[in-house]
Amino acid sequence: xxxxYIGEIFKHLSIIVLILLTLYPFFFLLISSVKSxxxxxxxxxxxxxxxxxxxxxxxxxxxxxxxxxxxxxxxxTVVMVVFLSSYVGYIFARYKxxxxxxxxxxxxxxxxxxxALTLIPTFIIVKNLGLLxxxxxxxxxxxxxxxxFAIFVIHSFMSSxxxxxxxxxxxxxxxxFQIYVKIAVPLSYPTLVTIAIMHFVGTWNDIIWPLVTITKxxxxxxxxxxxxxxxxxxxxxxxxxxxxILASVPLIILFIFTMRFYIQGLLSGAIxx
Amino acid sequence: xxxxxxxxxxxxxxxxxxxxVPTFALLLTFNYYPAINAxxxxxxxxxxxxxxxxxxIKNFVNLFKDPVFIIALRNVSILAISGVxxxxxxxxxxxxxxxxxxxxxxxxxxxxxxxxxxxxxxxVVLLLWGFxxxxxxxxxxxxxxxxxxxxxxxxxxxFNTALFALIFIGFPWIGSFNYLIYLAGLQSINKELFESxxxxxxxxxxxxxxxxxxxxxxxxKLILILTIIGVMQGYTTQxxxxxxxxxxxxxxxxxxxxxxxxxxxxxxxxxxxxTFLFGVILFLTIVSRRYIQxxxxxxxxx
Numbered sequence: 196x197x198x199x200y201i202g203e204i205f206k207h208l209s210i211i212v213l214i215l216l217t218l219y220p221f222f223f224l225l226i227s228s229v230k231s232x233x234x235x236x237x238x239x240x241x242x243x244x245x246x247x248x249x250x251x252x253x254x255x256x257x258x259x260x261x262x263x264x265x266x267x268x269x270x271x272t273v274v275m276v277v278f279l280s281s282y283v284g285y286i287f288a289r290y291k292x293x294x295x296x297x298x299x300x301x302x303x304x305x306x307x308x309x310x311a312l313t314l315i316p317t318f319i320i321v322k323n324l325g326l327l328x329x330x331x332x333x334x335x336x337x338x339x340x341x342x343x344f345a346i347f348v349i350h351s352f353m354s355s356x357x358x359x360x361x362x363x364x365x366x367x368x369x370x371x372f373q374i375y376v377k378i379a380v381p382l383s384y385p386t387l388v389t390i391a392i393m394h395f396v397g398t399w400n401d402i403i404w405p406l407v408t409i410t411k412x413x414x415x416x417x418x419x420x421x422x423x424x425x426x427x428x429x430x431x432x433x434x435x436x437x438x439x440i441l442a443s444v445p446l447i448i449l450f451i452f453t454m455r456f457y458i459q460g461l462l463s464g465a466i467x468x
Numbered sequence: 469x470x471x472x473x474x475x476x477x478x479x480x481x482x483x484x485x486x487x488x489v490p491t492f493a494l495l496l497t498f499n500y501y502p503a504i505n506a507x508x509x510x511x512x513x514x515x516x517x518x519x520x521x522x523x524x525i526k527n528f529v530n531l532f533k534d535p536v537f538i539i540a541l542r543n544v545s546i547l548a549i550s551g552v553x554x555x556x557x558x559x560x561x562x563x564x565x566x567x568x569x570x571x572x573x574x575x576x577x578x579x580x581x582x583x584x585x586x587x588x589x590x591x592v593v594l595l596l597w598g599f600x601x602x603x604x605x606x607x608x609x610x611x612x613x614x615x616x617x618x619x620x621x622x623x624x625x626x627f628n629t630a631l632f633a634l635i636f637i638g639f640p641w642i643g644s645f646n647y648l649i650y651l652a653g654l655q656s657i658n659k660e661l662f663e664s665x666x667x668x669x670x671x672x673x674x675x676x677x678x679x680x681x682x683x684x685x686x687x688x689k690l691i692l693i694l695t696i697i698g699v700m701q702g703y704t705t706q707x708x709x710x711x712x713x714x715x716x717x718x719x720x721x722x723x724x725x726x727x728x729x730x731x732x733x734x735x736x737x738x739x740x741x742x743t744f745l746f747g748v749i750l751f752l753t754i755v756s757r758r759y760i761q762x763x764x765x766x767x768x769x770x
Contacts, residue, residue, distance in 0.1 A: 203570060210565050214581045216640045220596055221588065223606060239609050283491045292481040293474055298488065305495065307753065308503050311701045311722050312746040315729045315738050316502035316509065319516050339494035346491075371483060400590045402704050407730060418591045422708060425595055439592045450587040458583060462652045 228436035235432045250433035251441070257428070258438050260413060261420030262445060264330070268416055269398040271334050273391050276341040281387055283342070284349030285379040289361055290371070299350070305343045318407055332408035333416070337398050345390045352386045353379060385456075392453050399446060417442045510743040514736035516729070527740035536716055537724060537741070543631060544720040548699040550635045555695045556688055558641040563650035564676065579651065586644035594708045597637045598624070624710055630717045634705055646691050653684035693756040700752070701745050721745055 227235060229246045238244065287299050317336055326332040360382070364374045380387070402418040409415055415423065421442045428435040450457075478485070510527055514520040531537050562582060569575045585593070600606040601623035608620040623633040661679050670678070681688070703722030706712050712719035712727065721741055729738035 206565050206569060207574070210562070210569075210578050213562055213565075213640055213642060214578065217582065217585060217642050220600060220606070221585065224596055240613075279491050279494075283488060286484055286487060290481070290484055292484050293478050298492075302491075302495065305499050305503075307750060308499065309697075309701050309746055309749050311725060312506050312742040313499065313502035314725070315516070315735050315742060316505035317498055318729070319505075319735070320497065320502060335494065336498045339498035342491060342494070343499070371487070402591055403707055403726070406707065417589070421591055421595065425598075439595060443588050443592050446589050447587045454583070454587070458579075458648060462648060462655065 224436050224439060227432060228440050230433055232431070232433060247433060250437040253434040254424075254428075254438035254441055257424050257434070258417070258420060258441050261415055261417045261424075262442065264414055264420070265399055265416040265418075266445065268330050268333050268337075269395050271330075272337040272341065272398050273394050275334070275338040276345055276394050277387055277391050279338070280342040280345030280390065281349050281380060281383065282375060284346045285353050285375050286371070287346070288350050288353035288356075289374075289379070302343060303347055306347065310340075314403070314407075321408055327408055328411045328414060330414065333398070333401075333405050336404065337394075337401070341394050341397070345394070348390065349383060349386060352383055356382060388453070388456070392449065392457065395449065396446060506739045506742050506746075509736050510740040512736040512739075513734075514739070515733050516735035517733075520736070523736075527737055528744070530737070531740055531744065536719060537721065539716045540712075540719045540721045540724045543716075543718060544700060546631060547635065547720065548696050551695045551699045552692055554635075554641045555643065555646055555691050559643055559646035559691075560650050560688070562642045562647055563654055564680065567651060567654040568672070582642055582647050583644045590704070591708065593638070594705060598709050601633050625714055627714055627717045630710060630714060634710070634718055637705065649687050649691060650684060653687035654680060657683045689756070693752065697749055697752055700748055 223240075226243055228250060229248065230238070230243045230250075231245065231247045234243060234245065234247075283302075287295060321327060321332050321336065326335070360378055361374060364378055369377065399416075400418065401416075402422075405416050405419045406422075409419060412420075412423065421438065424438050425435065428438065509520070511522060511524060512520045513523050513527075566575055566578050566582070569578070602608075603620075603622045603625075605623075607623060611617060611619050621629065623629050657679065661683070662675060665675055665679060701722055703720050703726060706718055706720060706723040707726065710718045712723040722745065725738045725741035725745070728734045728741065
């Protein structure tokens with residue numbers, strides 16, 4: 196019995212050490228974001244003696260435009276990806292037409308193409324289309340690339356639905372688009388939400404593509420903007436860390452509402468090889 | 469006769485084809501065309517504006533004579549090997565520890581704590597580690613407090629430590645995704661396996677090596693291949709923190725491609741590096757498909 200308790204205590208202690216090490220940098224970030232410059236230098240590791248909210252006001256002025264840009268770019272991408280991929284995935288899953296197999300595999304085979312291969316030519320195309328330094332420079336390629344995996348996921352989900360549901364609607368005289376709106380979308384709602392979250396987070400975190408296509412400061416998304424902010428506020432620690440936190444807030448809010456969902460998805464063994 | 473029936477059937481489905489147009493228009497512009505264009509231009513000297521000259525495989529020959537590219541290959545190999553070792557040990561260890569707790573409430577609490585970092589955007593994590601490594605950063609301050617002031621240095625600015633510093637990012641490396649995948653694998657193991665092994669007198673350690681690990685081999689291989697592929701083509705960390713420097717000490721092929729294209733305007737050379745990376749990743753994917761599939765599904769999840 197004694198050995199059992201020692202074993203359990205050892206496990207708890209090991210986990211707690213790992214958790215502390217994992218979370219400490221974020222904790223440091225949090226407490227440093229409300230310290231004044233003097234306190235940061237003289238009380239580097241300790242808890243703040245005085246909460247300095249002015250750091251957040253200063254940081255907010257600098258990063259709010261970036262957050263606004265990211266919100267627009269990511270949201271538009273998500274809406275377009277979800278609409279296009281759900282509609283196309285539905286058509287490939289539920290309708291037979293000449294060339295269906297070929298066209299479907301033509302889409303899916305793009306999953307094998309890494310971003311490193313297409314970076315340079317895509318940049319040239321975006322440039323030649325005159326899209327550099329517009330939000331579309333990110334939105335269109337993100338949508339195009341994002342729909343590939345989304346179509347794959349939605350196709351396999353819609354293929355698994357019983358044919359009777361669709362047959363009944365067809366007998367009642369519903370058209371392709373009507374069936375999509377009335378049956379396909381409501382049934383695949385959880386899948387669509389997962390895809391939406393995935394692409395919102397993915398585009399929010401993209402660094403390299405906006406870095407090469409958007410150089411105008413007022414159009415920068417959070418990733419690129421916060422890098423510029425990082426150089427500008429290099430020694431201005433309080434606002435610097437407050438800015439890091441503000442840049443994380445939208446994703447934190449999104450995760451608060453959807454984390455359970457995401458964890459459940461992974462834990463239910465949806466991903467396996 | 470047959471031909472007209474095909475045309476007929478195409479005509480009948482015209483609405484379907486029409487609704488595929490936006491998707492394919494986007495894919496043709498931003499995916500197919502760039503992919504083919506990259507392969508094509510890997511055989512050219514190209515500045516991306518007007519000048520282009522066919523030079524055959526000379527880009528690839530030059531690539532393997534280019535000392536910077538050789539260093540980049542060496543660095544990416546070091547990053548890939550350490551990435552693999554890290555991703556199949558630390559998150560698995562954390563998952564094993566959590567999985568083995570008796571107290572389910574604590575198990576849930578710990579799981580949540582390990583997943584918390586997931587809400588922080590990647591760029592913030594990178595910049596935060598950038599701060600940790602700064603001359604006036606967290607790591608040097610800790611070393612000074614511990615009386616190890618002689619070890620302090622600009623970790624990312626020092627030739628000898630920059631690559632190691634990049635590897636160390638995220639310590640203790642319990643990535644939320646990997647952790648959850650392992651935990652899911654452990655939870656799906658049939659409980660009867662544990663019970664019958666206890667009757668046979670197995671210790672928990674024996675169970676880990678003879679039951680846990682063989683049963684989650686699928687997850688381990690998944691993480692392994694995702695890690696290798698991710699590291700091979702990744703250079704975001706370098707773009708944010710080091711630009712491949714100091715010198716070329718953290719240079720990787722992706723970063724070199726980026727620099728070739730956007731710093732030196734050698735777009736053809738950049739495309740050749742992109743083509744090389746594509747080849748490597750395609751090879752890894754095919755090998756992993758071949759090799760990974762067979763032995764996993766035995767035992768099942770139910």
